[in-house]
Amino acid sequence: MPKVYQSTKNNPYWLRKDVYMQIIYAVKGYSGQKTDYEEILRESPNPPKWEDTPYGLSRGSGVTDRTQARALRRIAFGEEFLRLDNAIKHAMSRTPEEYRAWIMRNICSHCKYPEGTDKKMYRCQKQRFIYLVAAKLNLVVGDWEE
Numbered sequence: 001m002p003k004v005y006q007s008t009k010n011n012p013y014w015l016r017k018d019v020y021m022q023i024i025y026a027v028k029g030y031s032g033q034k035t036d037y038e039e040i041l042r043e044s045p046n047p048p049k050w051e052d053t054p055y056g057l058s059r060g061s062g063v064t065d066r067t068q069a070r071a072l073r074r075i076a077f078g079e080e081f082l083r084l085d086n087a088i089k090h091a092m093s094r095t096p097e098e099y100r101a102w103i104m105r106n107i108c109s110h111c112k113y114p115e116g117t118d119k120k121m122y123r124c125q126k127q128r129f130i131y132l133v134a135a136k137l138n139l140v141v142g143d144w145e146e
Contacts, residue, residue, distance in 0.1 A: 020134075022139070030088060040077065086136065088133055094128075096125065106122075
């Protein structure tokens with residue numbers, strides 16, 4: 001796996017390494033989390049095993065309503081995911097159109113710069129995107145609105 005780093009010289013969007021890596025891995029896992037979030041309502045909890053319950057009746061004080069169980073799971077998983085989703089959408093809306101797809105591909109699969117382009121501009125836009133996501137998630141202190 002290639003090394004993931006950020007420029008330290010003349011970088012107005014510099015982040016601490018732990019925050020930078022946290023955002024990188026959150027964005028990498030975004031598509032999988034989105035799929036999981038959408039699949040929660042389609043799946044149902046496993047029914048109780050017949051041998052574990054007397055006369056086939058369920059025991060315990062847990063949630064027995066499947067719809068309610070799925071809704072509670074979606075709420076628990078969804079709060080953190082929706083924060084990340086809103087942060088990524090916000091950062092994408094502030095990134096020029098021609099860089100958006102490349103930024104996501106570069107973060108997720110380390111694709112190279114397009115041929116014949118200004119690499120410095122691509123690096124700057126990627127760093128700005130990561131900084132905006134971190135700021136929207138309240139991981140950066142300071143004025144981040146442009």
